[in-house]
Amino acid sequence: MSLKKEHNHKTVLLFLFITLLINTLGFGIIIPVKPQLIMDITGETLANTASWAGYIMLGYALARFLFGPMLASLSGVYGRRSIxxxxxxxxxxxxxxxxxxxxxxxxxxxxxxxxxxxxTFATINLCVTDISSKEKRAVNFSVISSALGFGLMIGPSIGGLIGDYFGTRAPLFFASGLSGINLLLGYFFLTETLKKKVKKKIIWSNLTPFGVLKILKVSSMPIQLFYAFFFIQLAFHSFTATWTYFTISKFNWSFSDIGLSLMMVGGVNVIVQGGLSRFLIPKLGECKSIILGGGVMISSFLAYAFANHGWMIYVIAIFGGLGGLIMPSLQSIMSGKLPLNQQGELMGAISSSNGVSMIIGPLLMTQIFSFFTKNTSILYFPGAPFLLSAFFVSIALFLIIRVFVQDVKNKYHFRKKNLKFIKSTK
Incomplete structure (x- = not known):
């Protein structure tokens, strides 16, 4: 690779990191003010506001599920930059x-x-695939993913400060302004990463979530990897949907305690995905990184579920950071098993998978938490959602290991067949 091309790839990677960071910051910034915003608009109580927020989240998740694959797939036709x-x-x-x-x-x-x-996330992943060599793909995915942890780590605190000083709606305008700055940076500095746009007839039925999944089923990528990816996504919703309720119920934490814990989890995620993974994944390889990350993730969810003291949460968070190795490594393997003209379908399917997990996950996790924390509950167990998450990751790891074993068998039979052929020609 020429120095000029390598420099351009680093510039693109930096822009992609900034874009995902700003996107995640925007999401985090509005978290503290969203309940008050809905209360101001509807005049409802906090309990009814939470109900409205759930319906709004459902509308977003359904729209993302239905339309996410379309944009990701169209980026192969019209270019990553424009999408x-x-x-x-x-x-x-x-x-x-x-x-x-x-x-x-x-x-x-x-x-x-x-x-x-x-x-946005699916298209960013496609750009990373475009500019990454096979050796650097997993590392680059991990670096980009660290922006998620960093954004979620500092976003809520920024939103809270702006809301306190300038009013409920100010963080929303601030987030909109950040997106505007990001758009200008992209317009002037982002170059097209797709080497050759795919010249093919657009079959709109293939751009739906079900159409994309149909394409993946007949592709060279084992569909079990996609199912595993979905189960891991589903497991994460024990954090996003019940963390606040869990820590208040189990440890009687204040809002500042909860904020500090989220900053800790986000910080560890940044260190692992943005730093350690750059050394661990190349050294261990993608397969071992997935097994290590999956094992740590299962152990962490189990530890959260049965933690009896607040200080344990911080210890678990530090140890559990290594679980962040699994997603970039798995995504790299999935991407590596597909040709260039099917990368858009893969990222579209991942986007839809995330959309489905957002529809199912929060509702499932909150209902389980509610069931095990009601006064009428036979067993008081606020950690139940984390136990379910550990089960989901176990299923994912089982599916992935099955694919690994099958790959080893296929290589063995291929090598055996070649040896027979060589002997027969002598």
Whole structure:
């Protein structure tokens, strides 16, 4: 690779990191003010506000599930750059509409609009695939993914400060402004990463979530890897949906305690995915990284479920950071098993998978938490969602190991067949 080309790839990777960071910051920034925003608009109580928030999240998740694969797949036809800039612009418009919303319908429109164009992460992953060699693919995925942890680590604290000093809607305008800056940076500095646009007839039925899954089933990638990816995504919702309720119920934590714990989890994630993974994944290899990451993740979920003291959470968070090795390694293997013209379908399927997990996961985890913490419950067990998450990751690891074993068998039979052929020709 020439020095100029390598420099361009580093510039693109930096922009992709910044884009995902800003995207995640925007999500984190609005978390502290969203309940008050809905209360101001509807005039409802906090309990009813939570119900409205659930419906709004469902609308976003459904829109993302239905339209996510379409944009990711179209990036192979129209280019990654144009689709990524479109999703960044849509994110800014979403925050702006929420900032000026005067009724609940406008909030629904904003979130559904964001869900329709919510293919930022999938398109970023495609760009990473385009510019990465086989040796650096997993490491680059990990570096990009660290932006998620960093954004979620500092986003809520920024949003809380802005909301306290400048009002409930100020963080939304701030997030919209960040998206605008990101759009300008992309327009001037992002170059097209797709070497050759795919010249093929667009079959719209193939761009639906079910159409994409149908394509993957007949591709060279074992579909079990995709199912494993989904189960891991589903497991993460024990954090996103029940962490606050779990820590209050189990340890009677204050909001600052909860914020500190989330900062700790996010910080460890940044260190592992942005730093340690760059050395561990190349040294261990993708297969061993997946097994190590999966084993640590299962152990961490079990430890969270049965933790009896608040200080244990911080110890588990430090140890559990190594679980972050599994996703970039798995994604790299999945990407490596498909040709260039099917990368869009893969990322579209991953986007849809995330959408389905967002539809199922939060509802499932909160209902399980509620069932085991009610006064009428036979067994008080607020850690039940984490136990379920450990089960989901166990299923995922089982599916992945099955694929690894089958690959070893295939290589063995191929080598055996070649030896027979060589002997027969002598």
């Amino acid at each position: 990524l800039l479109l999703t960044i612009a849509a994110s800014g418009i979403d925050f702006l509409i929420m900032g000026v919303a005067q009724n609940i319908e406008m909030l629904f429109i904003a979130r559904i609009f964001s869900g329709i164009f919510g293919a």
